[in-house]
Each structure stands twice: as C-alpha cells, then as structure tokens.
Amino acid sequence: MKMTYLASALLLVLSFSAFSQTMPEGADPKLWARALNIHKKAIIIDGHNDITGPMVDQDLNLATDTRGMIQLGGDPIHTDLSRLKKSGITGEFMSIYVSGSTLATGGSMRRAMDLIDATNREAERHEDIVTCTTANEIRQAKKGGKICFLMGIEGGYAIENSLYALRNFYRLGVRYMTLTHNVATAWADAHRDIKHNGLTDFGKEVVREMNRLGMFVDISHVSEKVMHDVLDITKAPLIASHSGVRGVNDHTRNVSDSVLKRLPQNGGVIMVVFYPSFLDERTNREENERSARLKPQVDALREKYKDDNAAFVKAENDLMAANPIYIADYKRIVDHIDHIKKVAGIDHAGIGSDYDGVPFLPKPMQGAEDLALVTYEMLRRGYTETEIRKVLGENLLRAMTQMEKAAGNRQISAGGSLKKLK
C-alpha cells in the first residue's frame, strides 16, 4: 500500500515536473495539481512573443538558460527553450516586430526579414521546435510533443505599402499582421496616432488581401475606429494578439465593449496581454508618473554613458529598482478574461503574453515558465475544463480554421490585388 502511494506520488511529481513549480502563495495543493493536469493536456497558444529581437540583436540561441539575462534595451528576457517547455505552450506566435521609427529611417522590410530568418534558424537548430502555418499543424505538433513557432508581423510598416510584399510575407509563413504599432501607417491609425479617421481605401484593400490569403488581421495597437472598420469588412475572424479590455482598464491599447460585442458575429479572439500597465490602472498610472519624475535623471545617465550602452542600461535598471511601483499580479489577467467572457462570451478569449516585449510581468511571474498560474486562477474562479481549454488555445484554433476556410483564391500572387500606394 505504502509503495503504491509512493509510486503514484512519484508519478504525480514526474508528470507535473515539466511545468511551473511556483505554486501560488496560499494555493490549494489539490486545485493546483488539477490546474497543472488541465494545463498539460491543453493545446496552449500564445499570441505574442518578442524573443525574436534578442535572437537577432544578441545572436541568442534558445538553448541558452536566459533566467536573469537582459536585452540590449534593458528589459528582462522571459523565454528560452527550457522555459517554453515548462510553460506548456504548443503554439508560440513569434513577433516579427518592426518599429514605427522605420517610417523615417527605412529598413522595415529588412528588419522583418532578419527576424523571420532567426525564427527559422531556431526551429532548424532545435529538434523540439518546428515551424507551423496552419491550425492543423499546431494540433499535430501537440501530438508529437513539439513546440510550434508561428509568425506574426507587428507593425504594418513592414510591407512598405506593398501588397506584393504582403503576399511574399504570407509565402514566408507569416499568419497575422498587426496593422500598426504605436504610430500610424500610411493607411491605418494607431491607438495613439490618429491621422486617417480609421482605415484608408488602401487600408481596406490590405484587409481584403489578408482575408484572401488567409492571414489574421491583428487589431492590437490600432485605434478603435480601425477596429470597427476592420469588423465592417473582414470575411474572417480577427485577433488581438496581445491586448487587454477597457472594461477593466480604460487604456487606449485595450479593446472596448463596443468591439467585444461584435466578436460573436465575427468569431474573433482577444488574446489577453500580460503587461501589468495594460492590465491595471494603478500600475499604469504609477509607471507613467515614475517615468516623468525620473526623466531628468535618465537623460543625465544616457548622456553620461553615451559610449557604453551596458553601463547605461544597468544604471537605468538600478534607478528603477530604487523607485519601485505597484505591480498587479497574475489574477489581473483573469479579470480581463472574465470581462471578455461576460461581454462577448467564453469563445472569444485567449492569451497573448507579450513575453520579452515588456519591462515587467504580473507578480510573481518571472517568465514563460509561470504560465500555469493563469490556468490555476481560472480553475479557482470556477471555470470548467472546457472553458479553460478554449481560452488557452482552442478558441484560437477555431478562429484560425475559420480564417483558413474564408481564404479565397489559393494562387497567392495570380489571384492578388494589384492596388498600389506610393
């Protein structure tokens, strides 16, 4: 009897050891074990990961143990192969992020090319990683115990106003495009840069061409008017690859109830971001106040260390550490999921961490390895296993299948739009 108990306890430990070991403080161990079990069985898809930046800028090999490492800009690194395995993620959307500053400097398409190559490099280099472009391939990867890298362009600057380039990005495997980052493109407004009152005629053509190809339109970062303009014309479900909701925190990066209410009709998924400043009003306010208050000191440090980026980054991080702010915890993520469930329905919530794209994560998360905390919190709030699995990945898989079916002429170029914008 005793041996059997020990053996099953050992089995329990073995089967859960692949996942996060950080049981939340005060958690019910039985519920935690059940959460880990659901988490392990689920197909988990994360809408947004910016580890691609360090993969190019720091030649990062994902076999590296990145715990405690920082990026060139000073933000912490949240991802490596071992941490991804612990996260339980099967489908990771690798961000092909292009900054709006490229509108002035040029080089947006080159940056996208570099990030796409680095994504393929890591998949080729590591047996546990494959590249995927379809919902079915994600399901197959789960069966084979592999991690899928998918790609999404963040910042429509990357196509340099060319539908021809858009089609080639599709060929390279890109399956979503966030129409803007924080500044407007020549054809779509960003959440804090309104130039066109929504989508221009060319912007609408971009959406139609993405529909035809089978590429998700991503409404993270765009203005609310653009979100509605997309909903008016899209034939496929849209996604927000990494956004919260305004019903919990009224931030311009988040999605309003008026957009949420249109999701049942559209089939889209809001993949909830983990960045505490988007999740929580107090964190956002204190972070903004701190930035304004410390700006003279940061500027002085930048001047002092203008020839030594590493020294500047360290000094800046030390200054922030000496001026702590309130940081919301992981339960705040589930507040946003609750709100989506209430307004749009459980079929329209997902997760979009923004790992490696943010200066801090909700407490006590350190990186991808702590993802099971979200599953635990949903379970604690009474979500059923079916609901949890929808949020973790099944909703995105359903939307992706719908998006693939809505795609039209399968000749990528021969069926394509010839509209041009200088």
Ligand SMILES: [Zn+2]
């Ligand atoms: Zn972003």
